[in-house]
Amino acid sequence: MNRSGKVVAAASQETKTWRDPTNSNIFEQSTGDIWSATGVVIKKCLASSGLDPRAVKGIGFDATCSLAVTDFDGAPIVVTKGYNLGQHGERNIILWADHRAEKEANLINGTGSIVLDYVGGKMSLEMEIPKILWLKNNMAPELFSQCQFFDLPDFLTYQATKDSARSCCSLTCKCSYVPNSGWQKDFFSQIGLGELSDRDYAQVGVREGEQTLIAGMPVGNGLSEKAASELGLLPGTPVGSALIDAYAGWMGTVAARYRENGVLSDIVPSLEESGHRLAAVAGTSTCHIVQSPEGIFVDGVWGPYKDPIIAGWWMNEGGQSSTGQLIEFMLTNHPAYQELVRVAKAQQTNIYSVLQETLERLRVEHGVDSLTELTKDLHIYPDFHGNRSPIADPRMRGSIVGAELDNSLVNLAKTYHATLMAIALQTRHIVDTLNAAGHAVTSIYMSGGQAKNRELMQLFADVCRMPVVLPADSDGAVVRGAAMLGRFAADAHSRARATQAKRLWDIMVEMTAPGDVVAPSCTPKEARLLQAKYNIFLETIAIQKRWRAEMEGACGTGADE
Template identity: 55%
Template sequence: MTSNAGPFYIGVDVGTGSARAALVNLEGTILSESTYATKTHRLESDARIFEQSTTNIWSQICTAVKDVLKSSGVSKDDVKGLGFDATCSLAVTDAQGQPIQVTPKSTFTPGDRNVILWADHRAEEEAKLINSTGNMVLNYVGKTMSLEMEIPKVLWLKKHMPADVFQKCMFFDLPDYLTYRATGDTARSNCSLVCKCSYVPPGVDGSELGWQPDFFKTIGLDDLIKNDFAQLGGIPGRNGMVLTAGQPVGRGLTEQAAAELGLQAGTAVGSGLIDAYAGWVGTIAAKAKNGPKDQSTNLIDSQYRLAAIAGTSTCHCIQSPEGILVDGVWGPYKHAVFPGMWMNEGGQSSTGQLIDFIIDTHPASERLKGLAQEKGTSIFALLHGILDDLSKERNAPTLSHLTHDLTIYPDLHGNRSPLADSSMRGLISGLKLDQGSSDLALKYYATLEAIALQTRHIIESMNAKGHQIKRLYMSGGQVKNAVFMQLMADTCGIDVQLPYSHSASVVAGSAILGRFAHELQEKGIDLSGVQQDLAEKASFEHRDRLWQLMVDMTKPGTLVHPNTKDETIKRILDAKYTVFTEAIETQRRWRSIVSKAM
């Protein structure tokens, strides 16, 4: 039971494999959390396929929200706002919001498997077609559209669905589906549209409607043009509404959604964000407990801060007052979070997933996992213990000396940034006839190095085009690994700020959106309907308030500084970075040699 006085806010985060809810007070303290696994469907016949279900996701959200109310003792009357974030996955429904299945070679009739997960790579040919057009929309995705984005997936569906079924579908980026499911309002978030749906805000580069009819016609999606893009949310001010982060959606929770969630009808719902951007909201305004005395910030200061939201994959988000085009880095996206500001997003398609893969596929894995269970510890603790022992035995000045002849290049699932090449694959150099636990520990550490080196590659690519990244703000499960965080600081040569809670940043960011929506609702701002001019006016008028909420509700973190006392560390990591970049060229050259022969 909590004795804290309300009001309270709930943040909901839908990640790759779970749905989580958190109850937050005015200070940003999480009073209660609940998480439930969501189900991902695969096809044995096609490893590219990753599908989920909005029915399953919504059910898990409802259970988690009810849990946080029950465990905290907070009355639903005291919950005033709700915010959602989710992965950038494509949710497909009919015009009434009922799920339509998307499985290859299915009947594409009503069915639960209606979400094409972000990691699904079925749309490779569609992405190639889109990238061959040279259309202006490509200037706002780092010049190369990823097959993980929504329009390649919609185009895949157009090619495989019966025409009459396709024409009746609505297509949502998952965060927008959740606000639709909660409110019944089809308003879309600027974040989802600009980042994943080939939407270029009016006024940018000659864009008039936001949607680009010439682009959609060129790639064969004429159907979407005929009804003023209603299947994607419509044209703002005509038959659609586009909102910036946290603006109130419709008139809050519907009676049905409120009953399912255990909340009051009309509770404010903030326009959602893709999960990485919610992580940015929940970390980037934080002070540091061991930082300088004066840590006052304003919205413009965010341009020097890169947020890295690390889980299954890692996203790297940075905001700037002007749009900066970085080849191979998504964006620049105008209004993605704050109106008038631009975002770039780098990314690594597989980080946490890669670490798990390297461990799980090693012959020594099962034995070490069994030992960890016997000792009541984790396999990671055992691996770090082995590395410490090896360091002492070999008199190694740093752990990176242990892997001096072992190199892992990490793109087993393709490269998201800064190469934007989904055909890249992983490499390992320095293999030995060794199946022991020490060999696993070394491969594990080489994997951490590879992820850190690729982060440096992304940062250097951003800075080369005009960004000035001075600090890396981490969040996600990888934050718990102190050795990894120090390696990240040493490799990138900048301070790394750890969050107050490794798991709280994303869901706390969504709770901030819920509070912002409630405050605007309290001011009498009603954005239901298609009042686009009103929405845009309100977004600029109140954007500084959203930043202040981020400052007020984000708990202080802790800085990790690069090791500047021992030049050996910098020297060896610089050498490994040279090897890392050469591995890219080597792989491409080798593939070219074989391709010519074929």
Template identity: 45%
Template sequence: MSYYLGIDVGTGSARAAVINDNGEIKGYAVVPITTHHPMHNIYEQSTQNIWNSICQAVHDAMATNDLKGQNIKGIGFDATCSLVVLDKQGYPQSVDEASEFTDNTWNVILWADHRAIEQAKRINDTRHAVLQYVGNTISPEMEIPKTLWLKENLPEEKWNAIGHLMDLPDFLTFRATGSVARSTCSLICKCSYLPRGVETNLPEGWDRDYFEAIGLECLVEEQWKRLGGNEQDEVLHAGDRVGNGLTEQAALDLGLLPGTPVGSAVIDAYAGAVATLGASSSSSSSPLSNRLAIICGTSSCHIAMARQPIFVPGVWGPYHSVLLPDMWCAEGGQSSTGQLIDYTLNTHPAIQQAKEKATEKGLNIYTFLNEHLAQLQQQRGLDYLDQLTQQLHVYPDFHGNRSPLADPTLRGSLVGVTLDQSVDDLALRYLATLQAIACQTRHILESMNQRGYRIDTLCLSGGLCKNKVFLQLHADVTGCQVVLPESIEAAVVIGAAILGAKATGNDDLWQTMCRLTRAGDVILPRQDKNIQQLYDRRYRVFGELLKDQKKYREIMDA
């Protein structure tokens, strides 16, 4: 039996999972990572802290079934799309303005960091043709606005000292193998790279005019050396073997064998797609274009595939060959989902009382609130739990809108708030937040289908998918069936392990996905006209809240 190791670096933790040839988990561990958050829009991390957490997670996962280094035949990585800054020797270089860029501990600008909003706006104001591949609007969460921020804010000598600007997934394969090869996923999705064949007048994969127009002509002059991808053999497809496998030092750190194959990494959302789209397919012959993979975590990402490019304003992409060669991906997303739910709970006066009651019953807070909602429904004599929030509404863009509006300046709102500070009110706000997140998924879905997609199936994964109310709402609000992977919470890290399996064999990635993944439960939308009409009305309110926010801005800006 062969085993494959997957390593996932999310916003708050590093996870490791070992799967066998049947796709079964044989080891799993989670270790937290540290985030430095000195200001509301600044989020920084440390590559050394991340690597230490990875190593601990791998050792813990391997110990589960007393696995040895020689048992692991391939390794895959995924991570958040965060910008890593290294000096010319490959050591961490500070991105921390608070320390005047002297504290090299903090050398990662996290995806959620919005310091580059002004730079993103100026890039978008150019209306350059390259922007059509990010829904016509680049996000401050992407690497090029962040790079421009560094150029404009670092002292000149520190900017010139930078040797590598890497998306975090590519840094992990660099740390593991010593190879500076970049992945198509990171370069195309987050670094404004256009692969050969997409734009025939761009033999390098980079658009010189674009970088000159946005103020990064220095990268043109150096042939994009710091960004990478300036030579054809430096850009790899998902799961392609990187370099010569694990270096001796990385093998020693991880407790594995030097030379163990390492697959080219992907962004964490795409690892979730790797683990779910194949599992939900009725045929292993080709991907199904009616599927939307939704990876639900701190934020949520929505990934669809098509054989031809489909341009959707406000939705990132279409991206060519970032997951499967010759397939086009589109990526929608919500900047704050799990984070928004936690914010709703933790800012309510009754949260401590609710947690104590949940502990008394041996429940987590979400299961407790779901049960409390069912009790409220019964007490109030309602036909549906969904009616509890008839006059309570949330607009969910507390951290800006990623898709389909691509407006990081949008904010959230609450309508229908009372003076109630009880657990009842906490439960209602929680439900209204879940409903708002589902309505926004419908907004993204409708925007994609209006442009040519035919999505009728949602392939969900991530920790939020353990919440039955959350799942049923997504089915009811969108009218789509929801398909879950066999392993819900570990789907993303399993996707990384599949990349490791791809690096060792002759199968293409789609065949490997279908072989190593299996579908779990299927949730269908309720065929009840009252429910359908209720959510049609609620979705109308969702749209009106958005219009109102824009109207209020116009009034105040005048």
């Protein structure tokens, strides 16, 4: 991207994810594979743009909040359970979606530590400390002591610069680094990771008293000779302190001006306005990020985190563990899915157009005013992969009420719409929880592939009763945020913390293209139906908890709620 945010060149490269066919909780990747792919795409971008590497003034990284494990020379350490756990080998990332560390997370959540106050009261098994504890519990002690642990975004800046400086974003959001007080020695001793503090936190990269880097601040002396050669860039090219991908998506969306009915607003957004804009960064899962000038504690929602992006500001992060993944699952596991694919191919269109056309035809045939009324008796609860927020319970599971003995394309279309509805209702649950705790969210800024689904975006606006702003480039919001980090790192004054907030926000405004507004548009009747759907959604949560407690009581284990 250039300084105005225009995409000069783009490229992509597949990366590997390993799954265990006997354990659905396992997701693993490789830093070597990801770094190699990074070099491939950068070289493709340089070639397609015709730019000389000297034209690249800065580089930024984002990545998923996954645990990367190396030795102290940066060589990968295997994280796969088995005889070679802790040895050198390719599979050295425990992906965010990996749920192997449930026992460790339960132990952590029983400590009452202050670290829990900054993750909504309950630590997710998707975070890094439960995963590190799992490795400690399953790895030979002499091998564990040789491990260096990174949140994946920080590994990429380490690989680029050989400087082990860590980002405030990764440490505070995923690694139990408490705002204003740092590492908690008593906490690590209590859970069995006392050796981290005994070694002055060398294994997690920031020693007692050292500063973390706020977003975009330069890492070390820029690209090392080796990394520059691997990426096709110049040694010393500035590297900005990295962000978790969802936070980069926040950067790439919330500073946008917007068009309403084709008319561009003349209001230039201020940093203060950002506190009313929720970024919903959607992909396999969805993250919901909002910032505030003061820390706001929200039960079941991660944070408040201080300085993850903007110096002096706090952030909360809600999330849905499965959204894009849930839509795909509901479609591909329905008996009529192959029929849907065949029809779409015959009509030379995509499956989503076929589904929407089918739903609209059904609406007319049934003489109802909306698709909400068409599917009023079909209720899906979406936590097929546990609840990230605001319940913060990985044991929550999905449910379908109103299922019919019907395996037709018509039934698939209804199921599809009910799935979109479930995702929208859960989004409202998160927004309502944030606002009840003290936030003042008045709009949602979308990014990711789901922003292309206009029907889903209209549901978000109608269900949440607020406008949804769609970015000019829905797929590019996250990498746009990373590019902003690179630009900030190249700024001659980027090492000054005192001016970071204003300088970074100005870059965000300059590099973010205007978005389009989807306003709430439901009729009073549909609004009543949507409210009834939401009431049932909340009741479903209470029912599931009550049923779980009853079954555990019958097993003699007692209620766990």
